[in-house]
Every structure is written in C-alpha cells, then in structure tokens.
Amino acid sequence: MAFENCRQIGQLVSVYKEAMFSILLSLIITAPKINTVLSFYNMLALLTEIYNYIFHKDxxxxxxxxxxxxxxxxxxxxxxxxxxxxxxxxxxxxxxxxxxxxxxxxxxxxxxxxxxxxxxxxxxxxxxxxxxxxxxxxxxxxxxxxxxxxxxxxxxxxxxxxxxxxxxxxxxxxxxxxxxxxxxxxxxxxxxxxxxxxxxxxxxxxxxxxxxxxxxxxxxxxxxxxxxxxxxxxxxxxx
The missing domain is CATH 3.40.50.300 (P-loop containing nucleotide triphosphate hydrolases)
Incomplete structure (x- = not known):
C-alpha cells in the first residue's frame, strides 16, 4: 500500500512538472506580445513562487x-x-x-x-x-x-x-x-x-x-x- 501511494505521488509530481513546463513555455512564446518587460518578469516571478510552493521541501x-x-x-x-x-x-x-x-x-x-x-x-x-x-x-x-x-x-x-x-x-x-x-x-x-x-x-x-x-x-x-x-x-x- 505504501509503495502504491508513493507511485501515485510520483505520477502526480510528474503531471505538475509537465504543467509547469507548459506554462513556462507559453509565457516565453507570448513574451513579445506582453505590453512591458516588467509585466513579463512579474508573471515569471509569480510562476517561480508557485513552483517553489509546490515542490519545496523543508x-x-x-x-x-x-x-x-x-x-x-x-x-x-x-x-x-x-x-x-x-x-x-x-x-x-x-x-x-x-x-x-x-x-x-x-x-x-x-x-x-x-x-x-x-x-x-x-x-x-x-x-x-x-x-x-x-x-x-x-x-x-x-x-x-x-x-x-x-x-x-x-x-x-x-x-x-x-x-x-x-x-x-x-x-x-x-x-x-x-x-x-x-x-x-x-x-x-x-x-x-x-x-x-x-x-x-x-x-x-x-x-x-x-x-x-x-x-x-x-x-x-x-x-x-x-x-x-x-x-x-x-x-x-x-x-
């Protein structure tokens, strides 16, 4: 049971990683369309915060x-x-x-x-x-x-x-x-x-x-x- 739970958690983490990569890629692609460089970096900072929140371990x-x-x-x-x-x-x-x-x-x-x-x-x-x-x-x-x-x-x-x-x-x-x-x-x-x-x-x-x-x-x-x-x-x- 413990092994199965670990496997499920591992799969969930993989899904999160793929989602984060997709979001980052879309930001890079749409960067030229963003009004200001500051807005881009604000979104990038927010994305970093979300990533750290999900994957950070004490x-x-x-x-x-x-x-x-x-x-x-x-x-x-x-x-x-x-x-x-x-x-x-x-x-x-x-x-x-x-x-x-x-x-x-x-x-x-x-x-x-x-x-x-x-x-x-x-x-x-x-x-x-x-x-x-x-x-x-x-x-x-x-x-x-x-x-x-x-x-x-x-x-x-x-x-x-x-x-x-x-x-x-x-x-x-x-x-x-x-x-x-x-x-x-x-x-x-x-x-x-x-x-x-x-x-x-x-x-x-x-x-x-x-x-x-x-x-x-x-x-x-x-x-x-x-x-x-x-x-x-x-x-x-x-x-």
Missing amino acids: QYFILIMGLDNAGKTTFLESAKAKLNKQYKAMKPEAITTTVGLNIGKVVFDGVQLNFWDLGGQKELQSLWDKYFAEAHGVIYIIDSSDQSRIEESLDAFEKALKNQTLNGVPVVIVCNKQDIKECMSVSDVKMALREIIKKLGTRDCSLFPVSALHGNNVLASISWLVKAIKKNSDYRPPS
Missing part, C-alpha cells in the same frame, strides 16, 4: 555523533539504502574511519534530511560544536559491544550536550551493535546513561536498540527523530 540537518568505530557511517549507509532503493550501500569492509565528515541526503516523511556524520576520534571531537548551530536533531551512536569505551563515549556525549547551542534539540541515542552476542543490553546502557538523562532538560530524547550492520531499527530511530524535530520546529525552524 530541510533539516541531523548530526550523527559518537566515538570512532561506533558504527556511525554504517548507520548512515543503512539509512540511505533503506530510504533510496536505487542507492547501493557501501560494503562494511569498505567503510573506513571518518576523517572530517560524511554527508548524506535523503527524503523522508515529506522533508529533506541532511545527515552530517562527524568523525569520532578524540582529536576531531573538538570540531563537533562547529555544526551545532545548524543542527535540528542529533543521533548519538554508542557501541554497545565495547564496554571498555562506554565511559569515554558517555563523557563525549555529556560534553556535547553541555553546549548551549544544542539546547532544546531532540536527541536519539542509538545503542548499536545489538547483533553481537557479548554486547551490553539496552537496560545496561540506560543505567549507564541515567545521570546524563537527568541533565537533558525539556528536550525530547529516546533510545533505540539497533544493528546498523543488519539495518534493524535504523528507520524506526530516524522516524522518531523526524517527528520530534517537526514538533520542535517553532523553536528551531527548518532551513
């Missing part, structure tokens, strides 16, 4: 943060593949440590999502705050299979949340690598997060058990975040 910027090797890029690749059937995700063995950032763009729930996958190495964490002002939401990824770095991950998370630029921005915590047998349980991660959660203030926050490698709960976590971002749009409007 844009939201989402940060993907976490320590190196937490699975941030794997999460992004899985999301892109699930939301764009024509996109072929990179094979896990081809994914390398992010230096700087990776960018991913997808359309989901009627809006344009721009993902910024930030490098998680210690020396790169100092650059995270450069992206906070434009962020509408945060995905923080924890490697639940590496208990030796859980405190390091929580410290980086807490430090980011202390930045006032992120005040009120919704956060989804991804408890990643739940497919690994020796991983921490969701309840264990929640227990480790309990002090940080108390400091989240009034912002929306949720935690999802995820296997980015297998795609489990990737879309569910994004769907929750998009709803929270839309609800928060009065505080931080879309671009």
